[in-house]
Amino acid sequence: MSGPKLSEAEIERLRQEQLERERQEAIRRLTEARMKYQGSCLKIRALVERSKTLLNEIDAPYRREAELQLDGILASLGIQDINSSDPDVYLKESEAIEGKLALCSGKIESILDVGLNRSRNDDRALQSNAMMQDLSSSLKDTDGVKQTLHIDFSCNYTQESLKKVIRDTLMRYRGQVQAQSSPDLKAFYKSAVPVLDGMLNAKVFDEADIKKRMQHLFDEEESAVREAKRYNDMYDEYLSLCSILQTDPSGNGDLTSFEELSAAVEALREEYRKKDEMDYIADQINAVMADMGYSLVTSGVMTKKDLGETERSIYKNSERSGVAVYTDQSGAVMMRMTVLGDSDEITDDDREFSYQSQIDFCSRHKELVKALAERGVYLKQKSYRSPNRDHTFKVNLKSADAAASGSGKDKRSEKIDRRARRRAGNKKMRTLQS
Numbered sequence: 001m002s003g004p005k006l007s008e009a010e011i012e013r014l015r016q017e018q019l020e021r022e023r024q025e026a027i028r029r030l031t032e033a034r035m036k037y038q039g040s041c042l043k044i045r046a047l048v049e050r051s052k053t054l055l056n057e058i059d060a061p062y063r064r065e066a067e068l069q070l071d072g073i074l075a076s077l078g079i080q081d082i083n084s085s086d087p088d089v090y091l092k093e094s095e096a097i098e099g100k101l102a103l104c105s106g107k108i109e110s111i112l113d114v115g116l117n118r119s120r121n122d123d124r125a126l127q128s129n130a131m132m133q134d135l136s137s138s139l140k141d142t143d144g145v146k147q148t149l150h151i152d153f154s155c156n157y158t159q160e161s162l163k164k165v166i167r168d169t170l171m172r173y174r175g176q177v178q179a180q181s182s183p184d185l186k187a188f189y190k191s192a193v194p195v196l197d198g199m200l201n202a203k204v205f206d207e208a209d210i211k212k213r214m215q216h217l218f219d220e221e222e223s224a225v226r227e228a229k230r231y232n233d234m235y236d237e238y239l240s241l242c243s244i245l246q247t248d249p250s251g252n253g254d255l256t257s258f259e260e261l262s263a264a265v266e267a268l269r270e271e272y273r274k275k276d277e278m279d280y281i282a283d284q285i286n287a288v289m290a291d292m293g294y295s296l297v298t299s300g301v302m303t304k305k306d307l308g309e310t311e312r313s314i315y316k317n318s319e320r321s322g323v324a325v326y327t328d329q330s331g332a333v334m335m336r337m338t339v340l341g342d343s344d345e346i347t348d349d350d351r352e353f354s355y356q357s358q359i360d361f362c363s364r365h366k367e368l369v370k371a372l373a374e375r376g377v378y379l380k381q382k383s384y385r386s387p388n389r390d391h392t393f394k395v396n397l398k399s400a401d402a403a404a405s406g407s408g409k410d411k412r413s414e415k416i417d418r419r420a421r422r423r424a425g426n427k428k429m430r431t432l433q434s
Helices: 008-055 058-073 088-138 156-177 183-202 208-246 258-291 348-372 399-403 417-421
Strands: 295-303 309-316 321-326 332-339 394-396 429-431
Touching: 008 058, 008 258, 058 088, 156 183, 156 208, 208 258, 208 321, 258 295, 258 309, 258 321, 258 348, 309 332, 321 348, 332 348, 332 399, 399 417
Parallel strands: 295 429, 332 394
Antiparallel strands: 295 309, 309 321, 321 332
16 A cells, blocks of 8 residues: 655655755865865975975075985975866875875975084084183183172063063964965954054053953954854855866955855855756756667757856667757756758758657657656646658767767667766866857
8 A cells, every 4th residue: 555645846845955965965075075185285385384494494504405405305295286076086186195295204304303403513512612611711710700690670570471472472463464365364463463563562561451452352363263264164165166067266365255255155056056957857868768768879068158058968769860858057958859860961851751750759758758757857848849841950970079979889878977977077068159
């Protein structure tokens, strides 16, 4: 005994929810892979910057030798920009970077350690010589009057400690101005630096007022960091959507506010939803056509200015007879009987053959619509052209476009996953001339 059947509306709702979950999962996987890759890149940059800083700490006589040894190692740590919609590409490159780090970090530390130790040994030698000279001088002048040691006990410890906090914070903020890429944080640190300078150089140092202002500054920093994290999380999703949709992203500094970035992400989400829906419908049509005995001749995406994308697939059920199926981003589907040949010329024989084939296809159309409905794709007929010789449409299988698509192969058993193909960045795009 079967339970109640779901309505078409309920089936459609469940299908849309499933597609949305799959889209979100694709974005999540890509975003996490991108973040792991970016984290590995940051490690490389930090290692290079730290190595150069320590290199400058080595005394000049030994620095050149260390520099020559480091040049080749640091050059091997170069990072290549990646723009892909496939998470595996980022994960693989991240693993390669981590391997470079493991291989090179030990060598770099060894080279720097030798140079720094030589410099420190020289410092210790100089210090020892100075102590010996001081000792020798004191021994020679045993009758001289010794100078007494004076200690200033009037030092204001609380004030000096507070000034140290200001100096340390000022140094950190100046470093953040150079290091941070988030527009919100960079603006905060730039505005905070002169404020701290003013506190440090104030003629009257009011401890209570300084503490209050410092606490207010720290509270502002915490709020700015929180907003920057929200911005960066959204920007990571923005970059992932751009990769999936093969769109050139704006720079991090171009989208200056969270609201502007959020609007851009929402627009990309909607575009992704439309293209994903188009791909899904095209996949279901492909499966149904294969079940009905048609084999795929060629498939691809065409773009027309300001009209979005249109998926076009051509199927054949004989060497001469086929069906062209068009699916656009609005979910609309157009099917037309197609004559297959080795030229673009349409002959009277082609028209007669097309007319008979149109009749055959129209008789099977209801079967095709029913099979799609069972897969959750409901086609509602909006226009219909009766079989007519004037509706003859022909595809030249020897044309460059059809040949590039592998028209000579029988693809009846091939199951295309256009959604996965889009996410893997392998979808072939070509322009349909207006």
